[in-house]
Amino acid sequence: xxxxxxxxxxxxxxAASVTGAPDPARLGQVQRRIRAIRRRRHGAMAVxxxxxxxxxxxxxxxxxxxxxxDVADRVPxxxxxxGFDYTIAQAAxxxxxxxxxxxxxxxxxLQRVALVSAAHxxxxxxxxxxxxxxxxxxxxxxGGAELPPVPIDAVPGTxxxxxxxxxxxxxxxxxxxxxxxxxxxxITNGTAVYRQQVGGATxxxxxxxxxxxxxxxxxxxxxxxxxxxSFDCARGADTGVVGSMAIDGDTVVSGRCGPRSIAExxxxxxxxxxxxxxRLDARIHTVTIFTSDRVFSEESVxxxxxxxxxxxxRAGPAVLVSGAHVDQIIEANGRLWKLEEAPGRRVRLAxxxxxEPRLIGIVAGGGDPLASVGLARNGRTGGxxxxxxxxxxxxxxxxxxxxxxxxxxxxxxxxxxxxSVLVYRPxxxx
Amino acid sequence: xxxxxxxxxxxxxxxAARSQALLRTAYLLTRDHALAEDLLQTALSxxxxxxxxxxxxxxxxxxxxxxxxxxxxxxxxxxxxxxxEVLPETADRADGAAAVVDRHDxxxxxxxxxxxxxxxxxxxFFEDLSxxxxxxxxxxxxxxxxxxxxxxxxxxxxxxxxxxxxKGGPR
Numbered sequence: 001x002x003x004x005x006x007x008x009x010x011x012x013x014x015a016a017s018v019t020g021a022p023d024p025a026r027l028g029q030v031q032r033r034i035r036a037i038r039r040r041r042h043g044a045m046a047v048x049x050x051x052x053x054x055x056x057x058x059x060x061x062x063x064x065x066x067x068x069x070d071v072a073d074r075v076p077x078x079x080x081x082x083g084f085d086y087t088i089a090q091a092a093x094x095x096x097x098x099x100x101x102x103x104x105x106x107x108x109x110l111q112r113v114a115l116v117s118a119a120h121x122x123x124x125x126x127x128x129x130x131x132x133x134x135x136x137x138x139x140x141x142x143g144g145a146e147l148p149p150v151p152i153d154a155v156p157g158t159x160x161x162x163x164x165x166x167x168x169x170x171x172x173x174x175x176x177x178x179x180x181x182x183x184x185x186x187i188t189n190g191t192a193v194y195r196q197q198v199g200g201a202t203x204x205x206x207x208x209x210x211x212x213x214x215x216x217x218x219x220x221x222x223x224x225x226x227x228x229x230s231f232d233c234a235r236g237a238d239t240g241v242v243g244s245m246a247i248d249g250d251t252v253v254s255g256r257c258g259p260r261s262i263a264e265x266x267x268x269x270x271x272x273x274x275x276x277x278x279r280l281d282a283r284i285h286t287v288t289i290f291t292s293d294r295v296f297s298e299e300s301v302x303x304x305x306x307x308x309x310x311x312x313x314r315a316g317p318a319v320l321v322s323g324a325h326v327d328q329i330i331e332a333n334g335r336l337w338k339l340e341e342a343p344g345r346r347v348r349l350a351x352x353x354x355x356e357p358r359l360i361g362i363v364a365g366g367g368d369p370l371a372s373v374g375l376a377r378n379g380r381t382g383g384x385x386x387x388x389x390x391x392x393x394x395x396x397x398x399x400x401x402x403x404x405x406x407x408x409x410x411x412x413x414x415x416x417x418x419x420s421v422l423v424y425r426p427x428x429x430x
Numbered sequence: 431x432x433x434x435x436x437x438x439x440x441x442x443x444x445x446a447a448r449s450q451a452l453l454r455t456a457y458l459l460t461r462d463h464a465l466a467e468d469l470l471q472t473a474l475s476x477x478x479x480x481x482x483x484x485x486x487x488x489x490x491x492x493x494x495x496x497x498x499x500x501x502x503x504x505x506x507x508x509x510x511x512x513x514x515e516v517l518p519e520t521a522d523r524a525d526g527a528a529a530v531v532d533r534h535d536x537x538x539x540x541x542x543x544x545x546x547x548x549x550x551x552x553x554x555f556f557e558d559l560s561x562x563x564x565x566x567x568x569x570x571x572x573x574x575x576x577x578x579x580x581x582x583x584x585x586x587x588x589x590x591x592x593x594x595x596x597k598g599g600p601r
Contacts, residue, residue, distance in 0.1 A: 015454040033475035
């Protein structure tokens, strides 16, 4: 018969077989496992990156392909878009005199951005990037070196760069990057993040429902009309999970949680609760997110495997256009944009070849709240999403350098509609 | 406000500072150096996804992941492990070589313990956790810990009456 001292001594001896310093490769191997887990968790997601911010190329430029010594040979290993880090995955081009480059995108579950660069592009020439659906998603004009990285849908297909009026010296390159697991600054649960800055809005508070909890509350300074909320939830195995958000005890959002994880970029779907007078009185507001088994139930019920979070943002600057508060600074297509003008229901834009692109929005101006309002381009409707008058404002399309369309606000029958076209210009360094 | 970068720095610091100690626990559980490394990396990567909640006191949480992951690895091949319900009787030895032989017997007996019993023994007598802390780490009741401990000590031929819960009072 042995005793406990023998047992403890034996355990110490056995443990002593683990000797030496920590394996320096361990952290890297753990990080690879984390990335693999994250990919599995987000494997079902095929979400287009709808809105992207300041795209800044960072890191050490690397030479790819056959070097010609030009700017198009040196593409960064990493680019940062919206604060998210992307690493180089595919590259094509780099040949002098080439008028086109293509990249075949394989199936994948990571978010992607594409970077187009060109060297020795003569004045008057254009380089256009087409996505997997053959839509124009970027354009570079003579003299430019590279486009800001452009978000690309996470579906397989062909990315294509076409150029006109190139010379024998022109070098084009198309580089595709995939998102890494480095998240931007903000409030995170390890896989999703409420970014510190979204467009003109600044994160002030927020967080995620702890495991096993049915509710969590946050305190935030008002007034409510200055706040915007990004709230989302994803259920576990139980399909009956309802996610709700209450402000000062009043439930303002309630709905069934979806099956997919909260998007990695969590702070992009906004709720702006009404400005009830009794809520405006209180300077400090209590925001509670909770799970329940019925829509707009006030009784919280815990469920396993629920992912739920809220980001509370101080809204950015806005202007009143046709009765709607329109954000002056927004994110779209990989960059920040600033409202340049709201010229009314009809405008002829003349974007010259050397000018910057314009992002177009529409705001409906009252009338029948259920009437649909859309944008006609050169008198033709279709191809751009419309909005209902009651829903305020929306973004529609980008006008690229070299295009001069006439844009008109129309109803669903093509008749003139009240409201205004919104014209945004890229924000400097955005 | 804690940022992603803060989390990452804290996590990497934790891995650098504490992973070797956790590897020893993983080795005592698996009795295999390669499997221990695999188990540790699995536990650390799982812990990252809860880091924002546990970063102020992560080690108990990571240890809990370690033992629960180990207990759930049912489908894996475990080199050298031959679980048996009853250990063979051995003759008493009074000479000087007996202690060495006993040591090998004890090591062999530890290696033959069923997985949950081995986890209880490692947490109680290597990590020096109380019964309540062991139960918390394993995600089971204190009664389960006591019964597993009783069986484990019987397998190891140690009188269960010797066990005193030094942290949580009487067992």
